Amino acid sequence: MWCPEAGKPVIKFNHCQRSIYGFSVPERCPLCQQSVHWRKLEEAPVSISNPFTNGHREKCSFLLRPTQGTFLRDYDGRSDLHVGITNTNGVVYNYTIQGVHRDEAGWEQSVSIPLLQPNMYGLMDQWDKYLEDFSNSGAWLPHRYEEDHCNCYSYTLTFINCVLSTEGQERLDKNDFTEKYVLPRTRKVSKYITLYRAIEEHGFHVTDSPQPEASTP
Structure with a gap:
C-alpha cells in the first residue's frame, strides 16, 4: 500500500533498449511514442525499492x-x-x-x-x-x-x-x-532522491546506468 509520507511509488520498465523510470507506466513510450508492450518478462515493469518508512x-x-x-x-x-x-x-x-x-x-x-x-x-x-x-x-x-x-x-x-x-x-x-x-x-537514499526529483521535473527519467535496486511488486 502506498504511504503518502514516503512519496509516490517509482516504477521502472524497459523500452527502446533503455531503462525508463516514472511514477506510473504510460500507454506510450516517452522516447519513441509507440504503444508500450513487453516481449520478455525481464522487460516488464518492476517497482523500485523505497528506502523510506514510517x-x-x-x-x-x-x-x-x-x-x-x-x-x-x-x-x-x-x-x-x-x-x-x-x-x-x-x-x-x-x-x-x-x-x-x-x-x-x-x-x-x-x-x-x-x-x-x-x-x-x-x-x-x-x-x-x-x-x-x-x-x-x-x-x-x-x-x-x-x-x-x-x-x-x-x-x-x-x-x-x-x-x-x-x-x-x-x-x-x-x-x-x-x-x-x-x-x-544514506548512499541509497541519495540515489533514490536524485531519481525521484528527476522524474518530478521531467515526468520520467531515462538511463543506462545502474539505479536503486528494483524489486518485483
Missing part, C-alpha cells in the same frame, strides 16, 4: 530523518540529520537542546535500521524499560547538550552500546556504526 511503525529501531523538512523535499546530501530510537510502540526517543523527546508524530518519512533480531523476545520485553530508564538519567538533561559531543547521535549510540553491554556483546564506536549501518543507507 518510523512510528517500527519497533526497537534506529531512525534517521533530516533535522529540517523531509528527505524527498529538502535533503541535499549535506543537510544535518536527526536520529532517534523507537520503543515497541513506535514512540521515537530523541535528544535535542531541549532534552529527551518522546515523539508520537514527525518521523513518518524516515530511514530505519532495526536493532533487534525477530527472535530476541527477552530483550524486546525489556526494551521499553531500558530506553525509559536510560533517557531519565542525568546524562541527557537539556543543559548537557553540546552540538559536537553530547547530541542526538551520541544519545542513540550510547543507548545501543548499553544494550550491547547488557547482552555481553562488544560495543560499537561511532565510526564503526556509521560505516556499517548508516552510510550504506
